[in-house]
Amino acid sequence: MTTATTSPRTADAPTGVSPRSRPAPRRRPRADRVYLWFLLPTLVLFTLSITMPAVMGIFYSFTDSVGFGEFNFVGLNNYLVMFSDPAILSSYGFTIGVALCTVILVNVVALTLAIGLTSKIRAKTALRTIFVMPMVVSGIIIAFVFQFIFANTVPAAAQALQLGVLEESILADPDLAWISIVLVTAWQAVPQAMLIYIAGLMTVPRDVYEASAIDGASAWKQLRSITLPLISGFVLINVIIGFKDFLGTYEIIVGLTDGGPGTSTRSVAMTIFSGFDNGDYAYQMANSTIFFLITLTIALIQLRLTRGNARI
Amino acid sequence: MSHVAPTPSRRAFLGGLAGVALAAGLSGCATGRGAQEVSFHQSKPEAIPYFGGLVQDFNQQASGVRAVHDTSSGLSAGFARGNPPDLGCLNYNYEIVRFQEQGAFSDLADLAGEARIAPSIQDLIDQYPTYPGRTSVIPYSMMAAAVLYNEEIFAEHDLQVPTTYSEFLEVCGALEEAGVTPVYSTYADPWTVAQGLVDYSVGGRLDVAEFFEQLRAQGPDAGPEAPVSFSRTLREPLEKMLEIAAFSQAGAASRGYGDGNVAFARGEAAMYLQGPWALGEIATINPDAQIGIFPLPMTEDPEDLKVRVNLDLALWVPEASNAQEPARELLRYLITPEIADAYNQDNLAFGVREDAPAVQDARLQDLQGFVDRAAFYQGVSQAIPRTIPFENYAQGIVTGQSLEATLRTLDEDWARLARRSETEA
Numbered sequence: 001m002t003t004a005t006t007s008p009r010t011a012d013a014p015t016g017v018s019p020r021s022r023p024a025p026r027r028r029p030r031a032d033r034v035y036l037w038f039l040l041p042t043l044v045l046f047t048l049s050i051t052m053p054a055v056m057g058i059f060y061s062f063t064d065s066v067g068f069g070e071f072n073f074v075g076l077n078n079y080l081v082m083f084s085d086p087a088i089l090s091s092y093g094f095t096i097g098v099a100l101c102t103v104i105l106v107n108v109v110a111l112t113l114a115i116g117l118t119s120k121i122r123a124k125t126a127l128r129t130i131f132v133m134p135m136v137v138s139g140i141i142i143a144f145v146f147q148f149i150f151a152n153t154v155p156a157a158a159q160a161l162q163l164g165v166l167e168e169s170i171l172a173d174p175d176l177a178w179i180s181i182v183l184v185t186a187w188q189a190v191p192q193a194m195l196i197y198i199a200g201l202m203t204v205p206r207d208v209y210e211a212s213a214i215d216g217a218s219a220w221k222q223l224r225s226i227t228l229p230l231i232s233g234f235v236l237i238n239v240i241i242g243f244k245d246f247l248g249t250y251e252i253i254v255g256l257t258d259g260g261p262g263t264s265t266r267s268v269a270m271t272i273f274s275g276f277d278n279g280d281y282a283y284q285m286a287n288s289t290i291f292f293l294i295t296l297t298i299a300l301i302q303l304r305l306t307r308g309n310a311r312i
Numbered sequence: 313m314s315h316v317a318p319t320p321s322r323r324a325f326l327g328g329l330a331g332v333a334l335a336a337g338l339s340g341c342a343t344g345r346g347a348q349e350v351s352f353h354q355s356k357p358e359a360i361p362y363f364g365g366l367v368q369d370f371n372q373q374a375s376g377v378r379a380v381h382d383t384s385s386g387l388s389a390g391f392a393r394g395n396p397p398d399l400g401c402l403n404y405n406y407e408i409v410r411f412q413e414q415g416a417f418s419d420l421a422d423l424a425g426e427a428r429i430a431p432s433i434q435d436l437i438d439q440y441p442t443y444p445g446r447t448s449v450i451p452y453s454m455m456a457a458a459v460l461y462n463e464e465i466f467a468e469h470d471l472q473v474p475t476t477y478s479e480f481l482e483v484c485g486a487l488e489e490a491g492v493t494p495v496y497s498t499y500a501d502p503w504t505v506a507q508g509l510v511d512y513s514v515g516g517r518l519d520v521a522e523f524f525e526q527l528r529a530q531g532p533d534a535g536p537e538a539p540v541s542f543s544r545t546l547r548e549p550l551e552k553m554l555e556i557a558a559f560s561q562a563g564a565a566s567r568g569y570g571d572g573n574v575a576f577a578r579g580e581a582a583m584y585l586q587g588p589w590a591l592g593e594i595a596t597i598n599p600d601a602q603i604g605i606f607p608l609p610m611t612e613d614p615e616d617l618k619v620r621v622n623l624d625l626a627l628w629v630p631e632a633s634n635a636q637e638p639a640r641e642l643l644r645y646l647i648t649p650e651i652a653d654a655y656n657q658d659n660l661a662f663g664v665r666e667d668a669p670a671v672q673d674a675r676l677q678d679l680q681g682f683v684d685r686a687a688f689y690q691g692v693s694q695a696i697p698r699t700i701p702f703e704n705y706a707q708g709i710v711t712g713q714s715l716e717a718t719l720r721t722l723d724e725d726w727a728r729l730a731r732r733s734e735t736e737a
Contacts, residue, residue: 262708
């Protein structure tokens, strides 16, 4: 959906310019056609690989299909059963909870880093590069590395330092395992949010700070009354895009806890995916349809909110 | 290997899709040429090189048929597209059973005659939901699993292999007193809990096949309060399992399969509840390790001892295959006694033919007697449709979640699934 928010604008910009420089009215539609050709490959691929499978999936959610062979229509049965299935309900609770926690953590850390990295410090470029690195590592690799850290390094260190609580791996504790997922997901997601914040901070004019400094505003006051209001659009983008992404968390959980201990860290995406290989195809299609509606709603809210904000 | 990763990674899945697309393209090219192509799906990692060799030999001697060894395609995707492999050779578990149940496999009754499967092993197939009137699957290889133990540690402490439950507890107690970890457990990998502790404890205590037959007969009336239920039947064996689990090393909850193999190979514990698939890795880590095997005793009668088995490989030809005749030709080649026996010897597996030779590996010879008199069972973890996260439940039980509540959840899941199949039927 993010592409939908930006692409009309980028496509509009040149056409908006051309009539001013060349007033000839016949030129406009011709230029548009060229841009349409640019859109075509993406449109075809998007339709074939995203829209069509999605529509087929929704169709199958009203059947009893196991993914192949014959099937019957069962109406809304899959949906009705789903809403009373504790496994599915708890996976929604878990996923939404983790996404909320991660979004808060990511934005606090990313904004702090971004403010630090846009201030006058040494080795800024080198530090930025270091902080962006987690972005280029594949999620499953990150998950396996942290799995080792949580299972071995942290307990060993805790034993050496006599920290009673951490001596047992948090991955093995059904009440704490979710924290590891929040931490690792955040570790991977911070760089992207940080880059958006750095871009946002650069849009704030320096003279505003100078003026406030003359008026005697403290750094904290500047942050609260100048920086945050002026980059509020970027905060919004980060929160909504982040939340949407974290709802789909999959590989980090697979690598860290694989849904365990017990079923304490099973996300919606894991539940859906397990249905595909386990003959629960139609049922999990119903699940993914509901999941799709939830993400769609969030995307629509994002569209609405960001459209109202002219700054971005 | 008997375990199957609970969820294939997204990458493997996409790779599978790509593989299927590629295979579709290739088979399209092949039609009209001289040799007819057969896609042979076999993905047990340890056996890939072995079967690669067999496919080559087959291609050299067969005329008009060329087998292509496919080790990575996604099965579900293949069937969903109506383009499954022509011949499958995979672990027989619920992933395969659901295709069988739907009638997706062709009838191999004639070849089953040639394969001369031992009746006790044929029973293993029939313990799952089958497609009426059809031989959908031909067993190829069977693995037997029990408790692996370190013979040196046992000898050092003057311990005998236990044959009753109380003897087993005595052995554990003696080891603990001597400062040796009795059992190495790897709770971080849920499948190891399900296939080891849970399957051995339940299988050693009750007739698993009969239990599931009764459970299925109840249909949608199943549930925690039904006459036959997980809550009623599994509670006692699983309580015993928790007694055994308590003899595990500290920090078992954060140890995985790989850690377990290393630790057990290095003699860090006396016993390890894993299958023969771990023996290869253990031998690589410590070639001098003296490993023996015994069935986990769960009763006070040594006559009750049984080993856990699974059909490690079974063959099938999908209805949707366009190359059924050539696929059957390849199947016929694979079940020739020389080929099948050589494979099973090489892979620490037991043959499935009536006259299959005894296993030669010294470590497995203690299990031959049990296999011969069919003192074996298929694990309870393998009899539950995979849409119920049983392995995770097993992990929950050993890491401190309530046994009673978990069994209740399991009963409710089972009943919900039964009700759903009922309305769908």
